Amino acid sequence: MESFIDPDDSSNSNSRFENSDCSTDAGDLSSGQAGSKQTTQKVSTALKKLIQNDNMKFMENFDPERSNRERRKLTRKIYTGGRKQTNLYDEKGVIMTLEKDLCDCLEETCPGCHFPCPKCLSCKCAHECRQNRKWMYDSIEIEGTDDAIRNKFR
Numbered sequence: 001m002e003s004f005i006d007p008d009d010s011s012n013s014n015s016r017f018e019n020s021d022c023s024t025d026a027g028d029l030s031s032g033q034a035g036s037k038q039t040t041q042k043v044s045t046a047l048k049k050l051i052q053n054d055n056m057k058f059m060e061n062f063d064p065e066r067s068n069r070e071r072r073k074l075t076r077k078i079y080t081g082g083r084k085q086t087n088l089y090d091e092k093g094v095i096m097t098l099e100k101d102l103c104d105c106l107e108e109t110c111p112g113c114h115f116p117c118p119k120c121l122s123c124k125c126a127h128e129c130r131q132n133r134k135w136m137y138d139s140i141e142i143e144g145t146d147d148a149i150r151n152k153f154r
Helices: 026-031 033-057 068-075
Strands: 139-141 148-150
Touching: none
Parallel strands: none
Antiparallel strands: 139 148
16 A cells, blocks of 8 residues: 655655755754755655656657557568469369369379379379369479479479
């Protein structure tokens, strides 16, 4: 719980400790009553100045439209993630641009040379199902030889 001290009230027992500069003047000690009035006046004016300074300067320079944070937010580039990659194959595993049911071995006349796909049961899918796939094989290298079959439909 906070206790507030009235700066105009000279009956406060703490008024002699409130002097902010903590220096003692020999004239203040010898003058008695006049010295205590001067110190309480100094203390009260100092407190009033502090209260005014706190009240006046709080949020003085705050302008939400001109803050650095708001300026950064408005000037940053919004990253759209590039273009969205579209599917090359449709729901049936057919290449959408060519409308051909091409096997993943890249042979145009192949009826399907892979094991049946667990997803669509087609023998034309290699290690990943062709349904709604977004990529296509560029080339196939045959082990044991230097031959490579390039994708001519790309």
